[in-house]
Amino acid sequence: MSLLSNTATLLGKELRTEFRSRELLTTTVVFILVVLILFSFAISPTTEESREFGPGLLWLAILFAASLMLQPCFLREQSNDTLSSLRLAVDDPFAIFLAKLIANTLFLLLTEVLMLPLFAVFYNIAILPKLHYLLLVLFLGSFGISVAGTALSAISAQARMRELLLPLLLLPLLTPILVVSATVSVSLLDREPIVQWQGIAFLAIFDLVFLTALWLFGEYLLEE
Amino acid sequence: MGATKTTVVTSPTLSPTGLRFENIDKRFGGLYALRRVSLEIAPGECVVLAGRNGSGKTTLLRVAARIVRPTAGKLSFPGASSESAGSGRPGYVAHTTMVYDELSAEENLVLFARLQGVPQPAARAEELLREVGLYERRASLVRTFSRGMRQRIAIARALVHRPSVLLFDEPATGLDPLGISWLAKSLSEVNCGGCTVVMSLHGESEISALATRAVQLDAGSVVADTNSGASLHSILTFGGA
Amino acid sequence: MTKRIIFAAVSILLVIAGAYAAFFIAPNERSMGVVQRIFYFHVGSAWAGMDAFLLCFIANLLYVWKRQQKYDSIGVASAEVGLVLTTVVLITGPIWAKPAWGIYWTWDARLTSTFVLWLLYISYLLLRSLIEEPERRALLSSLFGIFAFIDVPLVFFSIRWWRTQHPSPVIMGGPGSGLDPTMNKVFFFNVLVMHVFALFLIVERYILEKTKNEVDILQREAEAQ
Numbered sequence: 001m002s003l004l005s006n007t008a009t010l011l012g013k014e015l016r017t018e019f020r021s022r023e024l025l026t027t028t029v030v031f032i033l034v035v036l037i038l039f040s041f042a043i044s045p046t047t048e049e050s051r052e053f054g055p056g057l058l059w060l061a062i063l064f065a066a067s068l069m070l071q072p073c074f075l076r077e078q079s080n081d082t083l084s085s086l087r088l089a090v091d092d093p094f095a096i097f098l099a100k101l102i103a104n105t106l107f108l109l110l111t112e113v114l115m116l117p118l119f120a121v122f123y124n125i126a127i128l129p130k131l132h133y134l135l136l137v138l139f140l141g142s143f144g145i146s147v148a149g150t151a152l153s154a155i156s157a158q159a160r161m162r163e164l165l166l167p168l169l170l171l172p173l174l175t176p177i178l179v180v181s182a183t184v185s186v187s188l189l190d191r192e193p194i195v196q197w198q199g200i201a202f203l204a205i206f207d208l209v210f211l212t213a214l215w216l217f218g219e220y221l222l223e224e
Numbered sequence: 225m226g227a228t229k230t231t232v233v234t235s236p237t238l239s240p241t242g243l244r245f246e247n248i249d250k251r252f253g254g255l256y257a258l259r260r261v262s263l264e265i266a267p268g269e270c271v272v273l274a275g276r277n278g279s280g281k282t283t284l285l286r287v288a289a290r291i292v293r294p295t296a297g298k299l300s301f302p303g304a305s306s307e308s309a310g311s312g313r314p315g316y317v318a319h320t321t322m323v324y325d326e327l328s329a330e331e332n333l334v335l336f337a338r339l340q341g342v343p344q345p346a347a348r349a350e351e352l353l354r355e356v357g358l359y360e361r362r363a364s365l366v367r368t369f370s371r372g373m374r375q376r377i378a379i380a381r382a383l384v385h386r387p388s389v390l391l392f393d394e395p396a397t398g399l400d401p402l403g404i405s406w407l408a409k410s411l412s413e414v415n416c417g418g419c420t421v422v423m424s425l426h427g428e429s430e431i432s433a434l435a436t437r438a439v440q441l442d443a444g445s446v447v448a449d450t451n452s453g454a455s456l457h458s459i460l461t462f463g464g465a
Numbered sequence: 466m467t468k469r470i471i472f473a474a475v476s477i478l479l480v481i482a483g484a485y486a487a488f489f490i491a492p493n494e495r496s497m498g499v500v501q502r503i504f505y506f507h508v509g510s511a512w513a514g515m516d517a518f519l520l521c522f523i524a525n526l527l528y529v530w531k532r533q534q535k536y537d538s539i540g541v542a543s544a545e546v547g548l549v550l551t552t553v554v555l556i557t558g559p560i561w562a563k564p565a566w567g568i569y570w571t572w573d574a575r576l577t578s579t580f581v582l583w584l585l586y587i588s589y590l591l592l593r594s595l596i597e598e599p600e601r602r603a604l605l606s607s608l609f610g611i612f613a614f615i616d617v618p619l620v621f622f623s624i625r626w627w628r629t630q631h632p633s634p635v636i637m638g639g640p641g642s643g644l645d646p647t648m649n650k651v652f653f654f655n656v657l658v659m660h661v662f663a664l665f666l667i668v669e670r671y672i673l674e675k676t677k678n679e680v681d682i683l684q685r686e687a688e689a690q
Contacts, residue, residue, distance in 0.1 A: 001341040009338045017326050084291045085322035085381065088313065089339040151612065155605050159595040168591060169609065172584035173616050176623035183627055198626065206619055213615055217608055220529055224292045253599045254682035255689055295532075295600075 003092045010086070010099030018107065028069045028111045035061040036115075036122060047124050054123035055185035058115075059178055063145065066108055067167040070149035073100055074157035083222065093219045097150055101214075104146035105139075112138050130188045133195050137188065140203035141181040147210040148173050154221040176206055240267030240418045241303040241388035243288060248297035250283055250444075257283040258294070259444040265422060267303050267388070270415045270434050273424040274459050275441035281424035282318075284441065285391045288422065289316040301389065313340065314389040315382030319397065321374045323381050325367040329358050332366060332377065333384055340385040352380040356410075372403045379410065390414060392423035396431055404430055428460045469668070476665035483509075483658035491651040500564045505652055507557040509659035510550045511579065517547030517663055518586065522614035525607035534678060537603035540610060541593065542670035544586050546663050551583045566634050573635050574628040578621045585613040599681070 001009075018024055039057045043049070077083035086096055113135075120127045127134060149170055156166040184199035243265040250258040258280045265271055273281045286292040287299060301314075316322075323332040330349050337345035353359045356376040361369070366377055375398070382390065392411075396404050408430035415421045415434065425432050438456045440448035448459055487505040494501035520543040528536035558576045559569040570576075589610055596602035 001339060005341075006339055009335065013324070013327070013335055016331070017324065020326060079320075080325060081318065081320045081322050082324055084286075084289070084316075084318075085336065086339070087291060088289060088316060089336050089385075148612070152609070155592070155609055158601060158605060159592060160597075161595055165592065165595060169588050172581055172588060173612065175581045176616070176619045179623045179627045183630055202623060202626065206623075209615060209619065210612070213612060217529070217611065220604060221608055223604065224286070251600065253597075254678075254685050 001091065003095050003098070006090045006092070006095035007098045007102070010090075010095055011102055014099055014103035015106070018103070024069055024072065024107055025111060028065050028107065029114055031065045031068060032061045032111060032115050033118065035064060036119060040122060045123075050123040051125055051189065051191070052186065054119070054125050055189055056182040057123075058119055059141070059182045059185065062108070062112060062142070063171065063174060063178055064167075065111070066104075066142075066145045066149055067170050069107065070104060070146075070153045070170070071156075071163060071166050073104065073150055073153040075153075075162070078157065087222060093222055094215055096222070097154075097214055097218045101143075101146045101150040104150055105143045108142040108146060109139060112142065125189050127189065130193045130195070133188050133200075134185065137181055137184050137200065137203070140200065140207060141177050144177045144203060144207045144210065145174060147207060147214055151210070151214050151218070151221060177203065180206075239303060239388060240420070241301050242267045242269075242420060243389055243422065244298075244300045244302055245284070245288070246298040246300075248284070248287060248299065249295045250280075250287060250292065251295045256444050258287065261297070261441075261444070261446055263439060263446060263449070265420060267420055268415070268418055270411075270421045270436055271423070272432055272435035272438045272456070272460065273422065273441060274426075274438055275424075278443075279441040280444040281441055282393055283444075285316070285318075285393050285422065285424060288389075288391050289314055291316070304388065313385060313387060314391050315385070315387035316391045316393075317378050317382045317395060318393045321366065321378040321381070323366055323377055326365060328363050328365055329353060329369075329377050329380075330362040333380055336381050337384045342385050348384060352384060356380045371398045372400070375399060375403065375407070379407075383414070387419065389420045389422070392421065394424055394426065396425070396429055407431060408434060425460065428457070432460050469672075472665055472668065476662045479658045480662050483655045486651045486654055491648050492645060494648075500561055503557045503561050505655040506659075507554055507561065508652070509655040510553040510557070511575075512656055513659035513663040514547045514550030514554060516660065517543045517550060517667065518582070518614060518617070520667070521547060521586075521610055525610040525614070528603055528607040529611070532600075532604075534599075534603065535675070537607065538671050538674040538678065539667075540603075540607060541590075542667045542674055544589055544610070545670055546666045548583065548586050548590070549666070550659070550663060551579060551586070554579050555583060562634075571634045572628070573633055574621075574625045575635075577628075578624045581620045581624070582617060585616065589613060599678070 036057065039061070040050075043053065045053055074083065077086070083096075087093060090096065116127055116134075119125070149166075152169045152173070153166060156162045156169060159165055180199045180202050184196045184203075187194045187196050187199075243263070245261050245263040248258050248261040249256060261280075261284060273284065275281050283292060287294050290299070324335075327335070330353065333349035333352055334345045337348050342348050350359070350362075353362050356379060358373060358376055358380070361373065366374070369377065375395075390411075395407055395411075399407060411421060411423075411431060412434055421434075423431070423435075435456065437451045438448070438459045439446055440459045448455070450456060450459065483505070487502050491502065491505070493499070521540050524536045524540040524543060527533075528540060555576070558573075558579075562571060563569050589606060592609055593602055593606045596605060
């Protein structure tokens with residue numbers, strides 16, 4: 001079967017599995033919420049400081065949440081060795097990755113969109129004016145996090161101490177996403193919002209680079 | 225529980241396919257799990273792999289299933305045609321079900337049918353579920369299945385694409401005598417339909433009786449390969465755990 | 466063995482020569498005096514470190530392609546040496562910054578990127594320590610090494626862009642930026658010295674790793690009996 005068709009089939013499986021239990025989504029939403037609240041306890045920002053630090057803290061929270069949310073990605077394929085039956089059934093193993101990274105991007109985006117209103121309230125930030133650009137940044141950033149995270153999750157699932165290992169591998173790798181997404185978001189949510197196209201272009205390039213790398217090397221990640 | 229008589233009747237294999245291992249090596253950490261294994265299995269044969277634990281049986285089957293990549297050597301499927309959807313892609317049953325606990329029996333089979341391009345996946349899933357006797361529980365999550373039922377869903381998954389080669393790693397583990405009888409009957413029918421069967425076993429049973437050939441492995445190498453009944457018997461009883 | 470001894474002697478002599486040149490041959494810098502001399506080690510280590518990581522990347526690619534143990538050994542050797550050199554960069558930076566700016570760390574673009582680089586290769590070594598099976602360890606760490614190296618230019622660009630939004634003091638101007646000719650010569654000599662020394666360390670570490678692997682295999686074979 002073609003790559004596209006297998007990806008669609010597997011994506012359906014990922015979504016169906018998650019929406020049946022909703023465990024990843026609920027835990028991720030709650031985690032981001034808790035982190036955002038704890039940040040404001042730790043820093044006690046003024047309104048002006050909230051506007052300056054808020055977006056950066058949001059992205060930090062997203063990164064932390066993602067590094068937890070991505071752990072079960074390949075771990076859940078281990079209990080019944082379903083990874084082997086998938087590898088046996090598909091012609092191109094990239095379909096497995098593509099389906100998972102699209103699903104992970106969707107899950108991340110969903111939790112972010114759910115969090116946005118709360119974020120706006122807690123940090124006193126008006127998100128409506130440049131909402132469409134903000135969503136674009138959220139999408140590109142989340143996609144990058146998912147691509148790298150899905151690849152590294154396949155690696156960490158085969159090592160010891162995998163719960164600690166994935167964040168340790170992922171967070172340094174995602175520094176560019178954090179730095180650029182936070183900076184672009186701060187500009188977007190400023191009193192006089194600016195759209196930084198350079199930053200947005202960079203995020204797209206990051207996504208493309210890692211997607212290509214995953215495409216080239218994915219099958220080796222699953223090899224036994 | 226579905227202890228009523230049910231057997232697996234698959235349509236005759238479209239293109240009888242054999243299995244050829246050429247100088248297969250597999251190294252794990254400096255140790256050879258498989259060492260220069262060369263084996264030719266003809267289409268339609270029913271072969272038993274025997275040997276102690278750790279002799280390389282599981283590894284050899286996983287290499288044949290193309291899940292494990294050999295360190296050296298070549299694997300091929302003589303006779304596989306490119307027309308039928310499942311050709312060259314063996315069916316593989318191991319210790320775990322290799323299906324998703326959080327999906328229903330039907331959803332699992334439809335998933336694997338779709339992935340492999342089996343025409344009319346829903347119909348095929350229904351057909352298989354009836355054949356293995358799980359039709360009544362088709363909407364139940366696999367998580368709720370008993371050991372015997374798990375074995376049956378695993379077999380259904382392996383057969384969904386009508387493979388010409390079936391690989392079975394210790395199929396009788398955890399089955400009660402009734403389950404073993406059912407499995408023996410199913411394997412016999414599958415084999416008669418032209419499917420090549422390779423299975424690893426400990427000791428003699430209704431299932432081992434189906435085999436016409438035994439290959440014994442020890443420390444990753446083939447030490448015996450015979451079709452004589454007497455030798456088969458001694459390999460299976462001697463080589464057992 | 467003799468070749469190794471000669472190489473060791475040459476490397477060490479070069480390091481001594483480089484240090485001598487840095488301290489006694491190069492003229493004093495106008496504004497900063499003696500402290501500025503750290504520049505010769507700082508930038509030399511940075512370049513040699515990056516080249517060590519480049520070697521690691523190439524070794525990683527070769528391992529994934531050829532699956533020969535030696536490429537994995539080169540990978541770990543060059544990653545470790547690269548990490549040591551990067552640590553030198555991260556230490557000499559603040560040593561210079563304190564007298565020059567009054568603070569140890571300024572989140573300067575290059576130094577910050579170097580810090581992320583350091584973290585990435587620490588992760589590489591950490592990953593290796595958490596996988597026991599040698600072939601699996603080699604393959605997975607090579608793949609991570611490839612992803613990490615691809616990330617490096619992205620890290621540098623993103624942090625440099627970030628710093629244009631929030632400018633900060635730059636720790637040590639670029640090499641050759643208005644350097645006196647003698648300084649230039651000393652500078653490039655030290656770059657060479659650091660590369661030779663790095664190569665020496667990598668070779669020694671590679672031999673160590675090779676021996677360790679051989680012992681490991683013998684041990685496993687003995688246990689299997």
